[in-house]
Amino acid sequence: MAKQSEIEKELTKLPILEYVFFKPEEIIFSKEVRDLCQGNSCGMYNSTWACPPAVGSVESCIEKCQAYDKAMLFTTATEVANSFDMKGWLRARVEHEALTDQVAAVFRSYDENALILSTEGCTVCKKCTYPDAPCRFPDRMYPATEGYGIMVMQMAPALNISYNNGANTVTYFSMVLFNE
Structure with a gap:
């Protein structure tokens, strides 16, 4: 397994704004965040393998992370x-997800079972197979x-990461969980 320093050497080659390593026990879970999903505030609930209810209960997600x-x-x-600027937000998200693919490749070269979490549900396929067939x-x-x-929103400042990077910017977050 990789040492954190080996991973960091590879991460410095990528256009990441900020990153921080921490223990999974430091993750702040909130049922209220999940309730927003169930309220379908983003429109992805019950429509993709990347979102609830397909990802499992909050309790099972906590277990997976820990x-x-x-x-x-x-x-x-x-x-x-x-x-x-919705087009700008979308462009930024596409760029963030492309970077998340690169980060995932780095971590999975050390831990093939690394768990990658990202933004607002999956957009790999135009139409998700959920719930009729397995993810392609x-x-x-x-x-x-x-x-x-x-x-x-609470984790970022607790880990000394900027949640908001100023007016007229959009900040996206991804998380990687891995075994060293």
């Missing part, structure tokens, strides 16, 4: 025209951190 030795949270921040790309389908009930 089965790992270490975790890493990382961010990207992208300038957008303004807070209503399970290695590229990253469950949403919020779908796991993770309170990124």
Whole structure:
């Protein structure tokens, strides 16, 4: 298994804004975050393998996360025209997910069972197979951190990561759980 220093050497080659390693026990879980999913605030609930209810209960998500030795949270921040620039937000998300693929490859080269969590549900396929057939790309389908009930808004400052990177920027977060 990899030493954190080996992983960090590879991460410095990627356009990550900020990252931090921590223990899975430090993850802040919240049923309220999951309730937002169930309220379908983003429109992804019950429509993809990356979101509830497909990811399991909050309790099972906690168990999955705490089965790992270490975790890493990382961010990207992208300038957008303004807070209503949906095309800019989408472009930033696509770029963040491409970076998440690169980060996943780094971690999975050391731990093939690393768990990758990312943003707002999966967008790999135009139409998800959920619930009728298994996921076509399970290695590229990253469950949403919020779908796991993770309170990124509280975790970021607790881990000294910027949650908001200023006016006219969008910040996206991904998390990796792995065994060292």
